[in-house]
Amino acid sequence: MENSIVRTRDVKRVYKMGDTEVHALRGINLEIYTGEYISIMGPSGSGKTTLFNMIGGLDKPTEGKVYIDEVDVAQLDAYELAWLRCRKIGYIFQTFNIIPVMTALENVTLPMTFAGLTSDEAREKGAMLLDKVGLGDRLNHKPFELSGGQQQRVAIARAMANSPAVILADEPTGNLDLNTGSEIIDLLKEMNDTSKVTVITATHDMKMLSASDRIVWIRDGRVDRIEKRSDLEIEEGKIGGVTE
Amino acid sequence: MPEEGRIVDETEMRKVGKQIKLPWSKAVEIAVKSMKIRFGRSLVTTASIVLAIAFLMSILTSTTLITSLKTEPIRQVILHREIHEKAQQGFDVSLAFPEDLALEPTRERVQELDKAVKAPKISALDKRLGQAELAVAKLELDVLLQSEPSRIAQDKAKWPILRTKADLVRVEGKWQLLWRKLQKEGYTDVELEIRPGTPTPPRMGFVNMLLKQMDARDRWLALLASLVCFVGIWNAMLMSVHERFREIGTMKCLGALESFIVKLYFLESSFIGMAGTLMGILIGFLLSMVRAVSAFGIGSVFENYDFSGALFSAIGTLLIGSLLSVGAAIFPARSAAKMDPVVAMRVDE
Numbered sequence: 001m002e003n004s005i006v007r008t009r010d011v012k013r014v015y016k017m018g019d020t021e022v023h024a025l026r027g028i029n030l031e032i033y034t035g036e037y038i039s040i041m042g043p044s045g046s047g048k049t050t051l052f053n054m055i056g057g058l059d060k061p062t063e064g065k066v067y068i069d070e071v072d073v074a075q076l077d078a079y080e081l082a083w084l085r086c087r088k089i090g091y092i093f094q095t096f097n098i099i100p101v102m103t104a105l106e107n108v109t110l111p112m113t114f115a116g117l118t119s120d121e122a123r124e125k126g127a128m129l130l131d132k133v134g135l136g137d138r139l140n141h142k143p144f145e146l147s148g149g150q151q152q153r154v155a156i157a158r159a160m161a162n163s164p165a166v167i168l169a170d171e172p173t174g175n176l177d178l179n180t181g182s183e184i185i186d187l188l189k190e191m192n193d194t195s196k197v198t199v200i201t202a203t204h205d206m207k208m209l210s211a212s213d214r215i216v217w218i219r220d221g222r223v224d225r226i227e228k229r230s231d232l233e234i235e236e237g238k239i240g241g242v243t244e
Numbered sequence: 245m246p247e248e249g250r251i252v253d254e255t256e257m258r259k260v261g262k263q264i265k266l267p268w269s270k271a272v273e274i275a276v277k278s279m280k281i282r283f284g285r286s287l288v289t290t291a292s293i294v295l296a297i298a299f300l301m302s303i304l305t306s307t308t309l310i311t312s313l314k315t316e317p318i319r320q321v322i323l324h325r326e327i328h329e330k331a332q333q334g335f336d337v338s339l340a341f342p343e344d345l346a347l348e349p350t351r352e353r354v355q356e357l358d359k360a361v362k363a364p365k366i367s368a369l370d371k372r373l374g375q376a377e378l379a380v381a382k383l384e385l386d387v388l389l390q391s392e393p394s395r396i397a398q399d400k401a402k403w404p405i406l407r408t409k410a411d412l413v414r415v416e417g418k419w420q421l422l423w424r425k426l427q428k429e430g431y432t433d434v435e436l437e438i439r440p441g442t443p444t445p446p447r448m449g450f451v452n453m454l455l456k457q458m459d460a461r462d463r464w465l466a467l468l469a470s471l472v473c474f475v476g477i478w479n480a481m482l483m484s485v486h487e488r489f490r491e492i493g494t495m496k497c498l499g500a501l502e503s504f505i506v507k508l509y510f511l512e513s514s515f516i517g518m519a520g521t522l523m524g525i526l527i528g529f530l531l532s533m534v535r536a537v538s539a540f541g542i543g544s545v546f547e548n549y550d551f552s553g554a555l556f557s558a559i560g561t562l563l564i565g566s567l568l569s570v571g572a573a574i575f576p577a578r579s580a581a582k583m584d585p586v587v588a589m590r591v592d593e
Contacts, residue, residue, distance in 0.1 A: 049589070058497070058586045071259050078502065082263035085585070086499020094591055097494040101278040114499035116264045158498070170589050 004067075005165055005198050006032040006055050011064035013050050013221075024050040026221035027064070034165070037192045037199045039208045042218035049170075051218060052202040056091065056168045057084055069165055086114050090159025090197070092188075094171035096151040098143040104130060104154045105139040111161040129157040133187060149180035156187055160195065167191065169201040173208070185211050266504050275511035282484070289480035290520040293565065296473035297524025298531065301561045303462045305532040308553035309545070389421055470564065474572045481513050481576035485583075492580050493588030502581040509577035510570060517569020524565065525558050 013025040024047045032038050032055075042048040053059040054066050057073045066073045069088055076084065085091075098107050105126050112122035130139055133153040143151055152172060159167050169188060173181030189211045192199045201208055209215060210229070217224040279286055485492070492505060536545050 053586055053589065056497075058584075058589070069259065076260060079262040080260045082496070082499050082501050083261045085497055086263060087261075089497075091494075091497040091588070093494070093588060095490065097490055097588055099491055099494065101274070101281045110495070111498040113270055114263070114266065114504075162499075171591075174591070 003034045004031045005034045005036075005069055006030070006200070007065075007067040007070075008051075008054065008061075009065045009067075011051070011054060011061045011066060013047070013054065013059070014062045023221055025054070025061070028218075028221075028223055030216065030223060032198060032200060034198055035192070035196045037189065037211060037213045038201070039212040039215045040200065040202045040218060041204070041215055042224070046218045047221040048202050048218045050221075052168065052170060052200070055166075055200060056089055057081060082114075086111055087162045088165050090161070090164040090167040092152070092155050092159050092167060092169035092172050094174040096143075096148065096155050096175070098146075098151050098154055098158075100143050103140045103142055104135060104146065104157075107143075107154055108157045108161055111158060115162050126157070126161070129160055130154070132160075133157045147180075148176050149183060152176065152180075152184050153187065156184070156191065160191060160197070163195070164197060166198045166200060169199065169203075171203055171205075172201060173203065173205045178207075181205060182207055263499060263501055265501065268507065271504060271507040271511055275508050275515065278508075279512055279515055285480070285484075286516050289476060289516055290523070292476035293473050293517060293520025293569065294524040294527065296469040296476075297521045297561055297565050298528035299469045299524075300466050300564065301525045301528025301557060302532040302535075303466055303528075304557035304561060305529050305554055306536065307462070308557055309532065309536050309549055389425065470568060473565075474568050477513060477517065477569050477572035478576065480516075481509060481573050482579070484512070485509070485576050485580040488580075489583060489587045490590065492583050493585050493590075496583070496585035497588050505581040505583075506577045509580050510573050513569050513573030513577075514566060517565055517572075521562055521565025521569070525561050528561070529554060529558070 008028050008030045011025055011028040012023070015022040015024055026047075028047075028051055030051075040048055040052060050059065054061060054073075055068070057066075057068060057076075060066075060074050068084065071084070073081075073084075098104075099110065102110065105123065108126040108129055109117075109119075109122035112125060113119075117125070127136070127139055130136055130153075133156050135150060135153050135157070138146065138150065143154075146154065156167075159169075167188070172188065173184055176184060185205075185207055188199050188201070191197055201212075213229055215227045215229075217227070495505065533545070536549075
């Protein structure tokens with residue numbers, strides 16, 4: 001059996017809003033294996049985002065356990081959590097979140113700086129990563145000089161900075177047009193193939209399905225079903241119907 | 245499982261390591277960058293600091309200026325004209341000055357007088373006397389203001405004598421009026437002269453020294469100005485935290501520790517504070533000098549003014565400005581550091 005990189009055991013998450021309790025997650029059991037490309041899908045309010053934050057170590061479960069690389073996230077202190085976010089997880093956001101005051105290269109080297117690399121090492125590695133995402137000629141551009149697609153490429157390079165085990169992409173194509181979105185998906189897939197990094201995306205984008213190894217459908221805080229791509233290709237017509 | 249014979253570092257054994265603390269230099273680098281890009285906004289914040297500090301500085305410099313202009317220990321302030329010249333024009337100068345001062349005021353003579361009179365500290369009685377004299381002096385100045393300029397210049401015996409250091413400040417406006425009136429009539433060589441005089445070096449506690457130099461109204465205004473400045477920085481930093489929630493969240497997602505975010509905000513605020521304070525000190529000093537020169541004449545200011553006093557005020561003001569700007573950043577920096585990294589995921593706004 002493959003190694004699991006992310007494992008959730010009966011994860012529940014309850015938000016208190018005044019007197020009412022909102023059950024965002026009602027017991028999620030999920031195992032994600034190293035090198036997989038997973039898409040988490042579900043309508044808004046399904047608990048998709050909560051689960052996603054949980055996997056990314058950004059939120060802690062009310063009940064149950066989340067293991068990232070066999071480490072119980074709830075047991076970690078602030079320093080260990082920061083370390084985990086820095087080295088084990090690469091985040092990609094819908095809004096790109098490129099630090100506006102820094103150049104593309106500086107954005108990519110920032111997590112390396114946090115990891116303690118020297119400037120020279122970081123710059124060299126950063127340039128290599130930016131070259132890999134096709135921005136080798138735009139190292140010193142500021143974010144406002146880059147298009148949305150280019151910014152997301154910088155974000156992907158930044159997420160790869162410390163060779164993480166997992167890339168978490170939250171709606172990575174949400175703010176992009178169709179073509180650029182496809183390019184970003186292709187790039188994520190390429191990273192997944194070449195670097196063997198586990199990619200986990202939360203998305204509404206149907207284009208993402210063809211790239212994913214498995215699709216986890218979330219509904220009402222529970223895993224509705226998990227589909228493999230191999231099943232999917234056969235039932236392609238049906239998938240469209242489901243999301244209507 | 246680590247392979248046998250391979251050196252396994254501690255982090256690998258423990259699976260999860262502890263995030264390292266970054267050096268200040270990195271924080272400085274990033275803070276400077278983000279200041280540069282928000283230059284316009286920073287300028288508005290800086291302006292409020294500049295104004296507040298300039299005000300504080302001008303009060304302090306004016307008061308040190310007055311302190312150095314006043315005489316110790318005799319505390320005699322007299323209006324002096326070019327005696328010999330006027331005597332040649334037929335004025336009776338002997339009326340205007342006590343005999344020992346009616347000579348040309350050379351530097352040697354001033355020093356001699358200074359040594360000769362080593363009076364004890366002013367007693368409470370002296371103080372009350374001083375208050376009474378101040379009232380008289382004000383009346384006398386009023387009378388002078390009503391008189392003909394030629395008579396003013398003539399009857400120097402009627403010119404007031406001021407004894408306490410604050411008195412000069414209090415009659416400053418009237419003295420200016422009088423001086424202008426005389427100037428208008430062609431008595432351009434009228435100058436305020438103080439003798440004998442050496443300013444007392446500050447020996448009390450620092451805060452006391454600063455406070456002693458201001459009267460109650462100035463203290464109140466200075467406090468208000470500092471408060472405005474404090475709230476200004478506080479608000480600007482808080483705004484910058486709210487505006488940059490995504491940036492802060494992202495940095496935390498990338499592995500920034502809370503302490504790093506705190507450093508970032510403290511640095512930014514102290515840079516703004518420093519720049520504003522330095523500018524304020526310069527502007528405040530220049531303004532108070534202009535004011536002093538227009539009131540007392542350029543010669544008397546530059547001859548008597550003790551510039552080490554100005555330096556002292558500048559250092560004090562710099563300290564106050566830095567304390568204000570760093571103090572005002574405490575809460576915003578904390579709220580930035582405590583920010584949940586999840587905010588980076590937010591799509592709205």
